[in-house]
Amino acid sequence: MCNSDFRPASRRKACNIEPCPPVWEEGEWSACSRTCGEGRQMRPVTCKQKLTQSVTRPVPLDQCIGLAKPLTTQTCNDEVACTSWRTGSWGQCSAECGEGDRRRELLCVNEDRNEVPESECSHLPRPDETQSCNGGPCQTSWFTNDWSTQCSSNCGSGTLSRGVLCSTEGTTAGAVPDGQCSGQQKPDEVKTCTEAPCGPKWFTSEWSRCSVGCGTGTQTRSVVCVSSDVSPTILPTYQCPVSRPQTSQQCEETECAGVHWFTSEWSECSQSCGGGYRTRHVKCLDGLMQPSTECEIIERPGLRQSCNIQQCHIVQPDVPASCTDKFSYCDKIQQARLCSYSYYRQRCCFSCYEQNKK
Structure with missing residues (x-):
């Protein structure tokens, strides 16, 4: 293995130190010489040589001979037609007095001043075709139409009439408040007319x-x-x-509401137990709450109704178990005071018990 302590120091050595061959360098194109129609635009083209990575210098043009030189001029805007807006003179104000507006002719034209479609001028600001104008203060006066041709009465004295309105002069406006003609006397709207004397x-x-x-x-x-x-x-x-x-x-008159049955409230029950009855009143009335005979009889509400049908429980203390009623109508026997007869007293013992004791 290599010992890092004895590693030689790194060194850099230049290479390819000869300057690069000269080349053409193009600049930016200038603005077109015309905004519409065929124009020209130019750019600088120079011959330059790169000496180092960071140094480049211009050199004589002949040093780039043999290289294809880029264009220094070119045409531009040849696809944009040269058009413009042509305006006419302003017309008269639409109002003879007061606020109105006026118009003028507006055309899109080419270089020869011939009219072309407006779409060819769409890239240009469009001038105003209308503008407001003022015809000065408006004067008001009374206007009238013709008197009516026929008298309001076929005989004797009658009247003729006509329309009278306050309006502004020199405009197509309609009526304005009468107060705006207050400085002038208002013409008559009605006048008398006389026909032949009237009979009965x-x-x-x-x-x-x-x-x-x-x-x-x-x-x-x-x-x-x-x-x-x-x-x-x-x-x-x-x-x-x-x-x-x-x-x-x-x-x-308005459509009648029809006839209906009306009922009063139920009366008190005739018995508190053992089956009783209660009653109410029923009337047939029309839409004006007047008696009527037009109600359907089959729909008539009931006049009488059962009530308190539960069995009555009479407390009779100390009644022997053998003392019972043999008849279902013993309560009626007791009410009729027939318990004094032994026949009923024996057969209605429970109901007649109090009287039996006596």
Whole structure:
């Protein structure tokens, strides 16, 4: 084995100390000379020689002769068409007064100023086609339409009407509050008109209330013949037109709820034990809680009901075991005070025991 104490020291020895042959070195391409259409871009190309790992120096170009020299120029943006937005003049404001907007023509054109599809200008900021404008303060005034062509009355005095509204001038806006025309007198909306004198006419009162609270009923009103004077007087019916208004008509109220059986509470039981009965009252009523005969008899609730059917336990102290009742109706014998007869006293011994003692 080798003794590490006698190991020779490590040494480094240079090799391949001759400089590397010169080579072409390319720089970065410059920006394209045009943003659209065919342009040119350039880059530096130098001949350099590497002397050491960390030292490189430029050398004359002729030292790289024989090596293929990289391109120093190239075309660029030849696939991007040269287009631009062409704007027209602004049009008139859409409002003659107040806030509105105006428009202008906007076209995408090529280098020859010919229109092309807008998609070819999509890479460019799009100018505004509309902008707001102000036509100045708006003035308000009253607007009216034509008077109605027919008088409201066929005879005597009546009225004609028309529409009147406050609106702004020079706009297509509709009505604004009347207060905005407060400085101007409002035109009349109604004026009188006169037709031929009126003869006798029918006068009708208001319809009465419907005769029923639910379902179909009738209602009536008064119809009289009166004069057309300022102070009308009642006239004979033959002086009025033949077509007399109706004095009655059918009326419809809400649908009736129908008829139902109603019952009172049960009375107290007639017996506390041994079988008794209790009663109640039953009525047939309609939707207005009025008596009716329309209820189904088969659905009528019962009037009478058994109650306290448990057997009565009468305490009779000191009753001999031989003293028993022979009849089931001995309680009735005792109630009828028949225990005084020996026949019943013997056969109803238990029930008559108290009387037997007497």
